[in-house]
Amino acid sequence: MAYGDNNKHFEHLKLPMTWAVMGIVGVVCVGAALLFLGDHREEVEPASFANRAGFDGVASLPDKALSLPVHAVGDGTNWLDDYLFAVRENRVLKRKVAELSQYRDLYTEEKDINARYEKLLNLRTEPAVEAVTARSVAVSRGPFANNRLINAGSSKKITFGNPVITEHGLVGRVIGVSPDVSRVLMVTDVTSNVPVMILRSDARAMMRGDGGGYPKLDFVRGKESVKVGDQILSSGDGGIFPRGLPVGEAVKGVDGVWRVRLYSNRSAIDFVKVLLFKDFSQLPNADTLLRTPAVSDVLPPPALPPVQAAQSSASSSSASSGAASSATGSSAGAASASPVKPPVVKPKPKPVMPRPAATSASSAAPAVEPDLKPFVPPAAPTGQN
Amino acid sequence: MKMPGMLGMRKRGIAGMAINRGVRSGMASKIIGPWDWIIAPALISLALTIVLATAFQPFGFYLPEPVSPFILAFAWPLIRPSYIAPFVLGALGMFLDFFWGAPLGFWTLGLMLVYASLITARTFIIGQEWIVVFGIFLLAELAFFGLCILLTTIDTGFVPRIWGVVEQAFATMLLFPVVLYLLEKYVHTDVRFQ
Numbered sequence: 092m093a094y095g096d097n098n099k100h101f102e103h104l105k106l107p108m109t110w111a112v113m114g115i116v117g118v119v120c121v122g123a124a125l126l127f128l129g130d131h132r133e134e135v136e137p138a139s140f141a142n143r144a145g146f147d148g149v150a151s152l153p154d155k156a157l158s159l160p161v162h163a164v165g166d167g168t169n170w171l172d173d174y175l176f177a178v179r180e181n182r183v184l185k186r187k188v189a190e191l192s193q194y195r196d197l198y199t200e201e202k203d204i205n206a207r208y209e210k211l212l213n214l215r216t217e218p219a220v221e222a223v224t225a226r227s228v229a230v231s232r233g234p235f236a237n238n239r240l241i242n243a244g245s246s247k248k249i250t251f252g253n254p255v256i257t258e259h260g261l262v263g264r265v266i267g268v269s270p271d272v273s274r275v276l277m278v279t280d281v282t283s284n285v286p287v288m289i290l291r292s293d294a295r296a297m298m299r300g301d302g303g304g305y306p307k308l309d310f311v312r313g314k315e316s317v318k319v320g321d322q323i324l325s326s327g328d329g330g331i332f333p334r335g336l337p338v339g340e341a342v343k344g345v346d347g348v349w350r351v352r353l354y355s356n357r358s359a360i361d362f363v364k365v366l367l368f369k370d371f372s373q374l375p376n377a378d379t380l381l382r383t384p385a386v387s388d389v390l391p392p393p394a395l396p397p398v399q400a401a402q403s404s405a406s407s408s409s410a411s412s413g414a415a416s417s418a419t420g421s422s423a424g425a426a427s428a429s430p431v432k433p434p435v436v437k438p439k440p441k442p443v444m445p446r447p448a449a450t451s452a453s454s455a456a457p458a459v460e461p462d463l464k465p466f467v468p469p470a471a472p473t474g475q476n
Numbered sequence: 477m478k479m480p481g482m483l484g485m486r487k488r489g490i491a492g493m494a495i496n497r498g499v500r501s502g503m504a505s506k507i508i509g510p511w512d513w514i515i516a517p518a519l520i521s522l523a524l525t526i527v528l529a530t531a532f533q534p535f536g537f538y539l540p541e542p543v544s545p546f547i548l549a550f551a552w553p554l555i556r557p558s559y560i561a562p563f564v565l566g567a568l569g570m571f572l573d574f575f576w577g578a579p580l581g582f583w584t585l586g587l588m589l590v591y592a593s594l595i596t597a598r599t600f601i602i603g604q605e606w607i608v609v610f611g612i613f614l615l616a617e618l619a620f621f622g623l624c625i626l627l628t629t630i631d632t633g634f635v636p637r638i639w640g641v642v643e644q645a646f647a648t649m650l651l652f653p654v655v656l657y658l659l660e661k662y663v664h665t666d667v668r669f670q
Contacts, residue, residue, distance in 0.1 A: 109595065112557040116592045119566040120585060127581030127627065146574045153526050161532045227531040231576040233541050234640030235628050238577035239531070274577060281632045303637035359533040 137251040144269040151240045151272040154229035162226075165361075220333060221367040223247045225273070227360055234302035237277035239263070241363055244271045252331060254366045260337040260354030261285070261325060262363055273365070278338070278353065279306055287338055287351075288326035292316045295326055298338065298351055308341065308349035317341050323351050333368050510560050513662045514552065518564050521545050522571060529575070540647040543620075545572065547651050549587040550616055551658040553595035554602060565591055579631050586620050586627075593619065602663065606656055613652055621645050 173180070208214075225243035243249055245268045253265040255275050263283065267274035278285055283300040287308070294316035297309045311317050321341040327334030339351040521544040528539045545568040552561045569584030576583075593616065594601070601612055621641050628636050 108557050108559075112559060112562060112595060113592065115559060115562045116588055116595070119562050120588045120592075123566065123569065123581035123584035123588065125581070127579055127585060127631075130579040130581065143574055143577075150526070150575055154530055157527060157530045158532070161530060229526075229529045230531045230538075231529060231541070232538055233576060233644050234636040234638075235582070235624055236577045276577075281628060281634050281636050299634065301634065301637045302640045359531075359536065361531065 143267050143274070147240060147267055147272045147274050148244075148269040151228050151242065154240065155242060158226075158228050162361075221248075223249060223365045223367065225363055225365055227363060228272075230360075235281070237263075237280040237283075237300065237302060238266075239275040239277060239360070241273050241275055241365070242271065243365060244269050244273050246270045247365075248367055249273050249365050250367075250369070252369070254325075254332050254336065254368055255363050256336060256366065257355050257358075257360055257363055259357045260339060261332070262355045262360060264331065265365065275363070278355075279304060285332060285338070286326045286328040287323050289317055289341065290322040290324055291318070292321070295328065296323075296349075298323070304356055305342065305344065305350040305352060308351060311349055317349055319343055333366065508662060508665055510558070513555060513658070514558065514561055514564055517548055517658065518545075518568055521548055521568065525572070525575065540650075541644060542647040542651055543572070543583070543644065544648075544651060545569065545583070545587055546590065546617070546620060546648050547654050547658075549590040550594060550613060551655045553591050553598055554659060555662045557595060557598075562588070562591060579627075582624070582627055582631075586623050589623055590616050590620050609655070609659075610652060613655065614649070617645050617648060 223243055225241040225247075227239050228242050229240040231238045239262075241255070249265055249268055251265060251268060255262045255264060261278060263275045263277040263280070265273045266276040276283055277300070278298065279300040279302065281300055281302050283298075283306070285298040285306075286295065287298045288295050292313075292315065294311065294313060296311045296317070298306045299309050300306045308317065308323075319341060323338040323341060325332040325334060325336040325338055337354050339353040339355075342350050342352045344350045524542075524544045528541060530539065532539060545565065548561075548568070549565055552558065552565070565587050566584050569582075569587045570580070572578065572583035573580050594612075597612075601609060621644070625636060625638075625641060628634075
């Protein structure tokens with residue numbers, strides 16, 4: 092076997108290897124392009140994320156392990172903070188309790204009144220939605236995807252589309268479910284579209300994420316429909332989110348576009364609450380609605396206005412003339428056969444509006460109520476035999 | 477190609493230890509396998525991605541989210557052509573697609589663009605000063621994130637927030653010293669590819 096300079100086993104590999112590697116790169120690119128074209132993420136449907144449930148279940152394990160010391164340190168610092176600042180916090184809390192006590196009484200009173208109104212008006216109220224508490228274990232926050240993994244899944248009845256909130260406001264919705272882990276699509280993701288309403292003006296808009304912390308407000312109509320600081324709530328349109336979830340405040344970006352300062356960004360998203368909300372199918376069924384008393388059973392019958400004698404006579408005469416004219420019209424074809432002709436009544440034409448006053452003296456005179464009668468069309472000339 | 481003050485681990489020694497200049501050990505260290513420069517860095521990149529995805533906000537700030545496989549897509553073709561590297565890079569891209577919730581093939585296409593571009597321009601880049609390599613690194617980042625913006629626009633119909641893209645590109649740029657470290661360690665190491 093030759094050694095030294097004659098041993099050139101790899102000399103011939105340089106050019107062919109580069110081309111072969113380029114071929115491999117091309118094959119991988121073709122496969123990736125086919126996958127990309129076949130993945131319809133923008134539709135945000137269960138089938139689009141169904142193939143990722145197993146991966147999420149495995150990928151969340153290291154982040155669960157990593158989040159344990161993070162949560163332990165966080166809980167420890169919170170405990171230390173509570174211990175050191177307990178006295179000051181106690182004073183603040185006492186003052187807040189004194190302030191909020193009056194609001195609590197007011198709330199109880201208003202809630203009772205509201206419940207009575209709902210019962211009287213037979214309103215179709217939304218039922219209470221169950222919720223599951225979970226903890227965030229991993230987050231993807233880049234400009235191309237905003238997702239979050241939480242440590243609760245289908246074993247806790249979480250399904251695709253469930254809204255996710257924090258104590259501050261809306262976070263997103265569940266798009267992928269495995270037994271113990273769920274993937275949450277944040278409202279800041281580029282594929283997220285949330286129908287919202289402006290609380291002050293009740294105007295509707297569409298909140299669209301762009302990968303940043305301030306989603307855009309699209310389809311805002313009217314000049315005064317949005318102002319800086321207006322509270323944005325979920326509108327419930329489309330049935331994905333329940334109505335009334337707090338979302339954020341309206342702000343105007345430097346580009347002149349209305350955006351939303353999210354309430355959920357007020358603090359770190361750690362604990363979240365998953366609402367087990369299933370669009371309109373969770374509304375009460377017909378049997379539940381029928382159990383509530385009808386409004387005619389609860390309220391007294393409405394008072395009828397007093398009927399004057401003159402008006403009643405006029406209405407009766409007009410009714411008779413109307414009946415006569417209708418009888419004339421119906422019997423026009425058989426006029427020659429009928430021996431007795433019904434009397435034809437020709438109503439006198441009258442102005443619809445009262446004439447304006449000619450002089451100032453006449454305007455000073457007491458106003459006379461115009462004799463208003465229901466309009467009756469003139470009878471069609473019948474054939475004179 | 478060295479940055480100021482950077483000598484590399486082999487020349488400087490660890491903690492002032494004497495450099496082993498034995499003939500047999502020197503030759504043995506110049507034969508490296510795929511584990512050394514492909515598999516191990518890929519696993520480190522994967523671990524870095526998972527660690528930085530932890531739901532942890534120190535002082536209210538999010539952890540940075542660099543695209544660490546981009547570093548490998550830049551360094552591997554400069555080290556040498558390899559049959560294994562494109563497959564591993566494709567697997568890393570798929571991992572990012574699944575882990576970050578992007579459409580399948582999204583990150584793989586971007587990484588492959590960088591790898592294919594650099595493997596064709598390899599001979600022009602090897603041996604240049606570090607500032608030149610850094611300039612090409614920025615150009616590669618521009619092409620990479622430009623393709624990501626284009627793919628996102630095709631996929632969703634909306635342009636993502638450009639400032640967020642700049643932030644992620646900046647976080648990725650901070651990993652550039654890793655490129656220099658890999659090049660310094662592996663470019664001229666294996667005698668079979670001299």
